[in-house]
Amino acid sequence: MERKTKIDAEEGKQDLLITREFDLPLELLFKAYEDPEVVSQVMGTKVVKFESKKHGSYQYETTDEKGNVLFKANGAIHEFSPNKKITRTFEMENTPFGVQLEVYEFEKLTDSTSKLTMHVIYESPALRDQVLKLPFAQGINMAHNRIQDIMSKLK
């Protein structure tokens, strides 16, 4: 059985909806958003600060082996209701993408399945589209790098 992730992004809007059904009980799904170790593994980054509560905040940081910062993000938590809802902001530092508002809603489907709905609101429709294109641009870059790798081996 395949549980696919769905993205709804209407043209010209500044928000999007990400939905996903999990083969996990609701409590276990929520736990993944509560335990900084799991967050660190899923996001592939170091979790520097993680306060799972109202008025709390969090910070992520990824460095290479030389200690250079590759990725830095942070946000503030506005609501943290276990097994129900998280409202928070998210900001990638030193990027032009601004601050996004994220509303996570957790739902029980059956005793062993659950659903996550993420509503993400960006500062403008143009910024939303830029963020949407990010992985696409990276994919292309990876492709270019691969071509370069192949070409340099031919020399």
Next chain:
Amino acid sequence: MLLRRDVFQAIAEPTRRAILLLVASQAMTAGAIAANFDTARPTVSKHLQILTECELLEQKQSGREIYYQINAKGMKEVSDFIEPFRNMWDDRFNKLEAIMKTYKPKK
């Protein structure tokens, strides 16, 4: 061995891009496609296999010949810029699901 490649790897290779361009106008047999390249025939076959696996090309049987043609659905996936974003989230959620299935609460 990893057989399933992603479409971005598939289109990263110049010969494969050239094959897609060639076949875009008309369905062609492997032999007719290979005739357009200096590359060895088995290499072209390998490219065709990869493009078919990634669902960018599809095979169509016509009598004794197998023709390759563009798979419109697969090509749309490449042009649909939201797809990589969706894949990124899908990967993250798959990882989350896998981690939580073996999750042991501390103390």
